[in-house]
Amino acid sequence: MGRLYIEELSLSHFRSHRAARLELDGRPVAIYGANGAGKTNILEAVSLLSPGRGLRRAAPDEIGHKSVGVGWKIRADLVSLHQMHELETWAEPGSARTVRVDGKSAPQVALGRIARVVWLIPAMDRLWIEAPEGRRRFLDRMVMSFEPRHAEAVLAYEKAMRDRNRLLKDMVRDAHWYDALEAQMADQGAVIMTNRLNALERLARAQDGAETAFPAAHLTLKASDDLPLPVERDDLLAAYADTRPRDMHAGRTLIGPHRADLTAVYTAKDVAADQCSTGEQKALLISLILANGRALAEDFGAAPIFLLDEVAAHLDANRRAALYHEIGALGAQAFMTGTGPELFAELDGRAARYEVSEEGGSSLLKEIL
Ligand SMILES: Nc1ncnc2c1ncn2[C@@H]1O[C@H](COP(=O)(O)OP(=O)(O)OP(=O)(O)O)[C@@H](O)[C@H]1O
Numbered sequence: 558m559g560r561l562y563i564e565e566l567s568l569s570h571f572r573s574h575r576a577a578r579l580e581l582d583g584r585p586v587a588i589y590g591a592n593g594a595g596k597t598n599i600l601e602a603v604s605l606l607s608p609g610r611g612l613r614r615a616a617p618d619e620i621g622h623k624s625v626g627v628g629w630k631i632r633a634d635l636v637s638l639h640q641m642h643e644l645e646t647w648a649e650p651g652s653a654r655t656v657r658v659d660g661k662s663a664p665q666v667a668l669g670r671i672a673r674v675v676w677l678i679p680a681m682d683r684l685w686i687e688a689p690e691g692r693r694r695f696l697d698r699m700v701m702s703f704e705p706r707h708a709e710a711v712l713a714y715e716k717a718m719r720d721r722n723r724l725l726k727d728m729v730r731d732a733h734w735y736d737a738l739e740a741q742m743a744d745q746g747a748v749i750m751t752n753r754l755n756a757l758e759r760l761a762r763a764q765d766g767a768e769t770a771f772p773a774a775h776l777t778l779k780a781s782d783d784l785p786l787p788v789e790r791d792d793l794l795a796a797y798a799d800t801r802p803r804d805m806h807a808g809r810t811l812i813g814p815h816r817a818d819l820t821a822v823y824t825a826k827d828v829a830a831d832q833c834s835t836g837e838q839k840a841l842l843i844s845l846i847l848a849n850g851r852a853l854a855e856d857f858g859a860a861p862i863f864l865l866d867e868v869a870a871h872l873d874a875n876r877r878a879a880l881y882h883e884i885g886a887l888g889a890q891a892f893m894t895g896t897g898p899e900l901f902a903e904l905d906g907r908a909a910r911y912e913v914s915e916e917g918g919s920s921l922l923k924e925i926l
Contacts, residue, residue: 606635606644620648693818725805850863868880
């Protein structure tokens with residue numbers, strides 16, 4: 558089995574970390590320290606080695622160390638299927654984030670072809686009961702791990718939709734303007750829906766007969782309201798044309814893949830995820846990213862990098878041991894945070910350990926050997 562892991566990670570003026578460096582070897586990484594010490598900030602930095610705004614969805618200007626105001630930078634040496642890549646991303650104050658791969662300027666989406674990163678953060682604890690947007694984002698991140706070009710389709714779709722929404726708000730009635738934009742939305746929308754359905758199918762197969770301590774989930778896609786959810790290009794095209802009057806009334810596009818919602822059923826109990834206990838809901842999320850890992854290990858050749866923020870604290874000792882065992886079996890580099898070392902006791906020597914503390918408004922990082 559191939560491997561995907563960060564061998565060296567450097568942060569400069571990144572949130573509470575003025576200068577931090579982690580030298581890693583592919584084992585999971587346990588990061589512990591008091592609340593507010595700067596643990597999640599390290600996971601956020603890793604999440605920015607993939608396309609998008611990272612696990613906090615922060616704007617580039619929020620991320621630089623507050624007291625310095627000189628911008629921020631993340632640099633990583635990444636081993637991806639026996640190849641070494643240098644990834645760099647940074648932003649100057651007031652500018653967009655820039656990416657360089659192997660010394661050359663690259664679009665953000667180029668990161669997705671090399672680094673596959675999926676995460677679970679405490680804000681996702683209520684994923685199954687909150688608005689569809691969070692579920693859609695969770696799904697799209699898994700889809701991107703299978704199909705990096707998904708990010709490009711989503712960006713192109715959203716751009717065409719913003720332009721269409723502007724026409725709708727301005728009450729433009731000229732059909733030609735709509736035809737061109739709707740054709741682009743239908744092209745990209747069909748790609749998005751197909752990628753999502755393929756990913757669901759792949760996740761279902763990865764759960765089938767898997768040896769795991771976590772409960773299987775049956776996933777489906779539906780529209781977040783009672784409108785249809787077209788998949789094919791021609792059906793999307795017809796739906797956009799049909800809904801123009803209603804969309805004009807609403808001032809935005811009411812139908813299409815941006816309205817899709819992910820539903821999950823706890824298979825063994827036949828209970829919808831939003832009706833499950835808090836612990837069961839969390840277990841379903843863990844189960845899904847592990848299934849994502851198993852599927853990628855087969856399809857891509859390596860499991861993704863997992864970012865598991867405060868996941869260990871919510872599991873009993875048996876479940877924690879099971880999670881660590883499954884991460885180990887996948888050969889995945891999982892960055893995991895917790896308040897104390899005892900949460901990682903079950904890992905024995907199978908992880909790198911870092912302790913983070915706060916001093917004078919900045920984080921200090923110490924490797925525990
Ligand atoms: N742009 C920034 N510049 C400097 N410090 C920042 C910046 N953004 C956030 N911080 C600081 O980083 C700290 C939070 O870091 P982080 O979320 O990584 O903590 P944590 O160790 O994960 O804590 P918890 O256990 O509570 O989740 C806070 O003290 C916050 O003030």
